Amino acid sequence: MNSSSRSTLAIAATALSFLLLTSACTSGTDNDRDESTGKKDVATGGKAFATADKETAELGSDAEPGVFPRTVKHANGTTEIAERPKRVVVLDTGELDDVLALGITPVGMVTTEGANAVPSYLADQVEGVDTVGTINELDLEAIATLEPDLILGSQLRADTLHDELESIAPTVFSIRPGFPWKENFILVGEALGMEDEATDVLNDYAKATDELDDSVDGNPTISLVRFMPERLRLYGNKSLIGVILDDAGLARPESQDIDELAVEISPENLDQAGGDYVFYTSYGDPEATGETTALSGSQWAGLPAVKDDRAIRVEDDVWFLGLGPIGAEQIVDDLDEYLTN
Structure with a gap:
């Protein structure tokens, strides 16, 4: 070289x-x-x-x-x-x-x-x-x-x-x-x-992930949903946030507890996005990604996390585009806020 x-x-x-x-x-x-x-x-x-x-x-x-x-x-x-x-x-x-x-x-x-x-x-x-x-x-x-x-x-x-x-x-x-x-x-x-x-x-x-692990009650499953143009992804373990959740000892729904970046589903199968908590976002304009339409539909409304007010919109810039320690810090802070309060 x-x-x-x-x-x-x-x-x-x-x-x-x-x-x-x-x-x-x-x-x-x-x-x-x-x-x-x-x-x-x-x-x-x-x-x-x-x-x-x-x-x-x-x-x-x-x-x-x-x-x-x-x-x-x-x-x-x-x-x-x-x-x-x-x-x-x-x-x-x-x-x-x-x-x-x-x-x-x-x-x-x-x-x-x-x-x-x-x-x-x-x-x-x-x-x-x-x-x-x-x-x-x-x-x-x-x-x-x-x-x-x-x-x-x-x-x-x-x-x-x-x-x-x-x-x-x-x-x-x-x-x-x-x-x-x-x-x-x-x-x-x-x-x-x-x-x-x-x-x-x-x-x-x-140290921070260990502290988060200790502070979360029970063993809630965490679902990651990302709306993208022409596709809908449920993120697995081979992702920034998948790594973070594993480090903090946080469980995943069975369909997302996989050694892959993500699985892609159709909007008609949005009921597969279930978890005790659902963190969701869009890559781009929510109108263009289908997020707006999906959130107004019956399948989204029927998710237990949505009914329990545990479906939380997060910043795509941080959770899926951050890819470094500053972004990870903010994700830790977000998880601490939503899972321990």
Whole structure:
């Protein structure tokens, strides 16, 4: 892989400390469960948090914390990073959340096609940051103009553009966004030379999920419903929020307790969305996604959670587009509010 000799100034960035919720979602190749905790791959060696995906957890750098130059192993090979990055471009909402959680404002970011071009919970932290296209359509010229010294993205989103991006600046790709969000955050931390800070953030998160687990009475099942254009999803364990629920020891309805991102159902089968609590949202305009129509129908009204006033609309930006520790913190706060009050 290409290496970068671009000159950068060392930056001192202090990681924000967050009380966060969640994570050990299941993976198709990772089904080891600690029977004493009910969580996957409980970490040791100073790491209090569990992991969701062994493959992603194996990525990163063997360099001493904060020491450059360093070689970073990532989804598309290895990348040499000569000096601590200062001008970072992020290609997804997860990487945006990640760098902000470490106290770094990127010089470039992408927008989404959700209700908000930039996730609402991060918008006030990125005022004035240049945009470099959308998640699905990157503007390589705009990226090059910013003269970044590090580009962060994922193989799933931008695999075919990796070589072009690497010709602009050192590029580090995770395998995929979503359920390996903690492992992806550690990878970002290692690319930035801030692995210790990232570990501290996730240790705080693990403490918060344990506290939530202790504070919820009983064993309520949590259903996740997302209305999308032309489809309706019930989210499973291989999702950001699925990982968070698993970390907090919260149960899922049988149809959603699966090692998949989600199952898709037709609006006519909305009765399959049942759970003691139903958290729902839309990716985009509720009129266009079918949410408005569904919520006025008899199947929605017949769900026990709706009858018991336990169907709660949440922010799509956070619960399904956040994909990082700041978003996870807010989800933890939301769950604490709705499940313990």
